[in-house]
Amino acid sequence: MDGPSDLKKTPLHALNLSLGARMVPFAGYEMPVQYAAGVMKEHQHTRAAAGLFDVSHMGQVTVRARSGDNADAARALETLVPVDVAGLAEGRQRYALFTNDDGGILDDLMIANRGDHFYVVVNAACKEADVAHMQAKIGDRCEIVLHDDRALVALQGPHAEAVLAELWADVSSMRFMDVRACDLHDADCIVSRSGYTGEDGFEISVPAALAEGVCRRLLDHPDVLPIGLGARDSLRLEAGLCLYGNDIDTKTTPVEAALEWAIQKVRRKGGAREGGFPGAGVILEQLENGASRRRVGLRPEGRAPVRAGAVLATDPEGEDIVGTVTSGGFGPSVDGPVAMGFVSTSAADIGTQLYAGVRGKFLPVAVAATPFVKNTFKR
């Protein structure tokens, strides 16, 4: 394990400590797992009002065409992701996946069209590898810059719009997945209407030196509480969202991971820009014919949480193993355990009765639709 001295700190480190955060190592950073309120209250507060998350460990990368034509950057990015980047309008963002030649997932990310460049947000644990991957594959055509000089915070929950509107009035006109530059009390920010909780909300990129000031203003609002990684995980799990490294990785394809919705028609078989991304052969074939396993939601029947690593069987003796849980825990808003995992396609229909191995016993779980809570995105 990394000693504390080996861990990087986000620009909000001092603020986190002053807020009573319990810090843990995460993806090479010292990060707040929870604040004084605790995971349960932080989760519920985010769904009821607004929560502020320090996600500055994530990688913020700009991709700028050397030709000066942003369409060239779009074309270059399309060689790395099975996603319609060229059709992404200025001021809009979408979910994407870096794939490898086997059709596996190198990372999941958000891509925003910022007019004269693309702004990409990638996972903390993958950011150096992602930047190296982009440099190697499209560095001849694009200037790739990782912006460690910026913090990233998420303001999530039903009151997020009203809270942000008090700092910056124009926010109510933004729709889900809109991205805009904005000035939050003289801080030059990039705001997107998106998040990782299933709630309406915003992600805000702030110059590092001004991040604490912006956050203190947000936290001064009575509706806003700081929220740690613990509640971030239970919120995203209830929302049915994948965690890279747990639910998806280089051994899972987008089709196996039930992420077909991220692959627009134009990149599929018969589309105007069919294929042309790593692993296209495998992924396009799976889009047509399906894969042998699939990511599903799981609802344990009892109160016992079923956690990552638990095996899934079709019988209560645990003899016919058909899959594994990849994320699982307790959903405070569901008020019960929730999980997701990969199962054989034959066991992937909603309602299928399975049994999860927990401490030597096999507990009944049902394949369930996700999200486990209704999302409240402002579309």
Added chain:
Amino acid sequence: MLKFTEEHEWLKIEGDVATVGITTHAAEQLGDLVFVELPEVGATFSKGGDAATVESVKAASDVYCPLDGEIVEINEAITSDPSLVNSDPQGAGWFFKLKLANAADADALLDEAAYKELVG
């Protein structure tokens, strides 16, 4: 007689029966509990055996049997309402009563002053 373990359990010993629970410090560290699994009455454990499991939103943790013995009573109230462990860990949030195989074993455990020193 009140005793403690380095694994953050308390034991209230009356005769050869110990009422066992987790300390206030442990409950604070674990955070809000959402699930508790208790042993069955009649089960026997060696010191250090996995006697119970507690789960927070985030993680599962084992509660070790603090001494050799047999479970003679369990606190069903905490399985139906795990939050009792958070609200009253050293009272209504007790876990089980253990009939000690050898009551003298308890002498080697920490007293309250030593435990307080341990957790600072």
